Amino acid sequence: MTAPRALRQDPDFQELLERLGVVWDLKAAAAVLAWDQETWMPPEGAPARARQLATLARLRHELFTAPRMGELLLRLQERTENLPADSFEASLVRVAARLHRRAVRIPPRLAEEWSQATARATHEWIVARRENRFALFAPHLARNVRLAREMADCLTWEQERYDALLEEYEPGMTTRQVDQLFQSLQAGLEGLVRAVLQQARPRQQYDGALRGRFPRAAQERLTLQVLEAVGFQFGRGRQDCSPHPFTTSFGAGDVRLTTRYREDNFTEALLSTLHEAGHALYEQGLPPEWERTPLFEGASLGVHESQSRLWENLVGRSREFWRFVLPLARRAFPGELAGVDPEQCYRAVNAVRPGLIRTEADELTYNLHIFLRFRLERELLEGRLAVEDLPDAWNAAMESLLGLRPPDDARGVLQDIHWAHGSFGYFPSYTLGNVLAVQLYRQALQELPGIPEAVARGDFAPLLGWMRRHVHRWGASLTGDELVRRAT
């Protein structure tokens, strides 16, 4: 049996590390370009940026699928067979080989077209959303769908095409499993939503508690304060502004999140910041010595989303959090929030109010937004729904699931960036993340019952520490399944 230490000296292993490092550098470089595209890039920078991202994607794909990479992985798989499965060496070879098997199935031409098309579509989506004109976005979305179908067919699938794309985010899960889980959740949720909505009085009572004028600069200072408090390290990251909040990482020392502000509502930016902070804390908690390898990532998208939902919903919508944050918010917005107490805030941010926008949805109705997207993208990919019919299908599904009809596409089918990005199969992970967040939080509370009181004091270290030890430090060396099983 080879010792892990001995394998580190193996020239093949070293060559693998170096080759994976170059691939990782190109991925990080592309992430910088994509971040800039969403934050600071001037409008006419888009066409050249799309070409640059396509070139980086093509080179990355070429280097990762080079025959030499396959040879090295094959040889090293033998040499790591007897190593502990959770050692860095065995995990690295296993995970790299899994990604490699998928990557070699995508022809370089398709990888490049994909990157170029999605970058372009993202730009057009921003314009279409701003101008509320689905027609501007439709041809780009149609191309994305066509390419996603082609991609799925190259990746191969058994039961249905959507499986091949879902695998990217939730390895080992099938579309049918997701569908079944969603149907059983939906049955429970719809009853719950109806029951809560019938108690209309308490909702209305707290509804106006958080109304006011909240200047953008003050909101920005408040979100930075909260980020600092929960443990985000600004020496190793930053927060910017973008139309659709996201988190990205260029390395252990550079993790960035974005947010957006509405001056009539500060809880949106605050909770969105906590959501992205969950992703960002995960990225900042990955083992820095794994940088430049495919282990320097979250275990799965669902696990990543468990972290964001944890901080947004289980922390950010708790009574204890509002005992901590309300005094800060009062200082940030002098004259506002004077007569409000933490209990009213707690009730206001937990009000169940079916709405049009996923990212503003309450915990209860949020998953209904996911079910809708999952079903529509599944239909698009199976070819049972045409892009031109999508707005109507969207609006009909909204009406049936949430009892609301979007007055325009900006508040309907154009609200999310995902399909522009080409992220088909991504939405289910949000709901999976909701479920995992509760599982992980319950376990953390069992081991550390003082967490809520610490949160009320602004001490987030016990909760973050638990997540660091049980989730973050494993990077992608465990699958989501293994990770959750070990943690709970």
Next chain:
Amino acid sequence: MTAPRALRQDPDFQELLERLGVVWDLKAAAAVLAWDQETWMPPEGAPARARQLATLARLRHELFTAPRMGELLLRLQERTENLPADSFEASLVRVAARLHRRAVRIPPRLAEEWSQATARATHEWIVARRENRFALFAPHLARNVRLAREMADCLTWEQERYDALLEEYEPGMTTRQVDQLFQSLQAGLEGLVRAVLQQARPRQQYDGALRGRFPRAAQERLTLQVLEAVGFQFGRGRQDCSPHPFTTSFGAGDVRLTTRYREDNFTEALLSTLHEAGHALYEQGLPPEWERTPLFEGASLGVHESQSRLWENLVGRSREFWRFVLPLARRAFPGELAGVDPEQCYRAVNAVRPGLIRTEADELTYNLHIFLRFRLERELLEGRLAVEDLPDAWNAAMESLLGLRPPDDARGVLQDIHWAHGSFGYFPSYTLGNVLAVQLYRQALQELPGIPEAVARGDFAPLLGWMRRHVHRWGASLTGDELVRRAT
């Protein structure tokens, strides 16, 4: 004789275009990473960023020096022999072949080490300058010097090592020519500086005219207004803030400049913005259809610098410009500048006052700063001066040339980013730019004598139009020499 149109259909020419396009994309991607490094990157992002830039540089170098590139260029050089020398096709092959000859002389290992070392050194320079500790920067500078010497030896040289590096910025020029030009300029300048300084009274009279408190946000708005007025297109670019102002381009639709602000002095940011605007207008004026080729660049660094010096000195320090900008400045800084007239501003921004900082120097003493840097970097590269002795040598030279001794290294040897960037041989172009700016402006005035009065009205189109037609539109298809000869 092959017609240019026929050559465009040539598969070899098309392959050359595609290969150059990929190389250009990598260069643009690296430019985005470098821009972010100077503007928004958190401090601990530096090590990973250095590796990413090194990887991009290595891949770019590998792709540009691939044997296939040499074959294509050789074949196409024959096929373009009979084309007009200033046609796109002939120029492209000629310029690409010149760059290729240089690039193949640099071993990939050295190219990567260079990129990594200079990225790291730039980061350390920022810290060293902030903390005023040359010792922090010294080992990184020493490595840069060692690598630059190695680079020069690979590039080959005849008379002296510095020639090989100068060639990068001013093709065809020798160190001795620069030295002779500088000696003759120095003889004239020193007398002039002495004469002006003896008239101490008028200088002091206007000295205080532009004193006051100028809030950063108001300065920012003013510089954006001026950028808009001179013709910078914000749909195709932006302005940010960085410790050392610079301009960069990621394509025809994305040209970015940076500036920096001092709240006790608004002319520094204003003139620095005009300087960078000169570079940025040049980049925005390049033929967009030449994007992704090596012709999509300035003709030489000296010509690039002629544009920045033109806008900074010949426009920004003119009476007419102050008739235009003073009313804007008064609105930007209410309560300040009330009793000042354009003539006083004109005199204040043209006051000759030997100072420690190159970027704040007046037109007259500016070149003395360049002479100093040219001589020191020449000594460093020849091995006649050690990095540890550099601060003393700097201070002694400042005393002899400008009669001033820097009180610390932050205001001495640490003030410029160039050596941290590895840009040895770059400084002479500033003075060459000063000379070319006057040549070009004189010609423009001869053809369009209304330019100064237009400037006073805030109409910069006649001057910009002339530069577009005679300088910008040629890209790198002409050498600096040819371009100036044609223009004047």
